[in-house]
Amino acid sequence: MVKNSKILRKFERxxxxxxxxxxxxxxxxxxxxxxxxxxLGVIKRSDWLADIExxxxxxRIANGI
Numbered sequence: 001m002v003k004n005s006k007i008l009r010k011f012e013r014x015x016x017x018x019x020x021x022x023x024x025x026x027x028x029x030x031x032x033x034x035x036x037x038x039x040l041g042v043i044k045r046s047d048w049l050a051d052i053e054x055x056x057x058x059x060r061i062a063n064g065i
Contacts, residue, residue, distance in 0.1 A: 037043045
């Protein structure tokens with residue numbers, strides 16, 4: 001559990017600067033996370049697009065687009 005969010009944000013900023021991932025490496029990480037989420041049952045392959053469409057609609061309404 002994070003007790004000091006300022007320290008976490010500072011760590012994340014420093015880590016991001018230090019890491020230097022290429023686009024291809026970043027895509028590989030996202031792909032691995034996607035497959036892990038599917039395997040764990042956190043998301044279902046069939047409904048992710050509907051969920052994203054709902055989120056986009058909510059974001060457009062919230063942002064007045």
